Structures are given as structure tokens and as C-alpha cells.
Amino acid sequence: MPKGFTLWFTGLSGSGKSTLANEVADRLRSAGRLVDLLDGDVVRQHLSKGLSFSKEDRDTNIRRIGFVAHLVTRHGGIAITAAISPYRAIRDENRRLIGNFVEVYAKCPLDVCEQRDIKGLYKKAREAVAAGKGMSFTGVDDPYEEPLKPEIVVDTSAVSVQEGARQIIDELKKLGYLEAAGAAPEADARAHHEFIPNELLAKAEAAFKKAGRVHTDVLLKELHVGFTTAAHCIDRLAEQGKIKLT
């Protein structure tokens, strides 16, 4: 089974999440992968109909998206989410739930997003604020919390959609989520072993050294991986003689 993962886009309205998500989804599908795109607007029509934009309802919306992404991921699919997901704590909660979680920050200055204003929502939000009503619109009268350690940052005010998608695919290969061209022989080894990218193993080894102990808890806390991945890291490092199990 191919390795499932969640590609979690976050960023202001108009930053380019949906545009990039669709482009990346097309490329992954062309490569034969199963992809589910959970886009903010579509999710709100189905999974989260009736939820408002209050902090509580936004959190519920993002948790629901995270739960569906978790199901897709654990069955070897690729879940791509493209909701604003403005609050760091809930994104991190989903990161812990999902494990194979790749956060993509569609980074774009507010004034550029506002100039794009493809849905006319910034104009509405400014008018609402001026009228003293407000509409809890992210970036205008509701906060956006930038990711602190996203796996990927695409500066959508500086690069084209094609270039942004290329950066994402390249990074996914580096992280070990996609086969690099010509890497087929590894498939056999993966059939017997949950595949853990070397980069992650190196980080796990370093985390154990720093903590002075070998335990899945260390990886859950330090690397924000899920329990299964943490357990596999320990297995691999022990097989390679890099850590000692007591």
C-alpha cells in the first residue's frame, strides 16, 4: 500500500490554497495516487453545514476536516485540505491525530490577498467593520496565526502556481512521501516495513540523544509524529544499531 499522508494547506483567504491544492491534486492523480480534496467551501456545504465563523464553530469545522483527513491517510490515500484554518492549536491537534502530516503555508501579504479579493469578501468585511458590525473575517477582524514550523512555505505573491506546485511535490519527495523517479526497488522493502524517511530517522535519533532516553513519548512531543510512526522509528533505529533498547 502506498504511504498515505495529509497535505494541510493554511493561509489567508485569497492566498492561493485552493488554486495550489487543485494543481497538486491533479499532479498526484496523474502519478496514480488516490487523492481526496477537502476544500473549505465544499466542506462547509456538506460536513459542516450550519456552522458559523465563531471561534468555537471554526474549531469544530477544522477538527471535522482533520478527522476525515485522518481516515483517508490511514488507508494509504492522500488527503489535501484547503481551509484557512487560522488557529495554530487546532492545526497542531490535527497534526498529532494524523501523524503523516505536511503543513503547507500559502504565504501571501494581507494587502495582496485583499487586492485579489476574488470572492469580494475583504470588501464586505471592511464595510461590516466600518458599520460597527464586524464579520469575524480572518485578517480583518479575526486573527490568523502563522504556522511556526510548516514543512513547506510557498510565497504565492512571488512565485507562479506552477512553480509553487513544483516546490510542494519536490518537498514531498524529500520527506519520503512520494517515490523519487527510479526508486522502485525500495518498494519491496516497504512491503515488509512501514517506510520511514531517513530524514525523520535522523531527527528521531537526535531527539533520543537530547532526551537521554528512548521512548515513543519523546517523538510524539518533539517531532509531533503519531504513535505508530514513533514506534516504527524506534524499530528501524534499533535494527540499524543506532539506539539500544533496554
Ligand SMILES: Nc1ncnc2c1ncn2[C@@H]1O[C@H](COP(=O)(O)OP(=O)(O)OP(=O)(O)O)[C@@H](O)[C@H]1O
Ligand atoms: N503562486 C500562486 N499560487 C496560488 N494562487 C495564485 C498564485 N499567484 C496568483 N494566484 C491567484 O490568487 C488567487 C488565490 O485564490 P484561491 O481561491 O486559491 O485562494 P484561497 O486561499 O483558496 O482563498 P479562500 O480561503 O477564500 O478559499 C487566485 O486568483 C490565483 O489565480
Ligand SMILES: [Mg+2]
Ligand atoms: Mg479556497
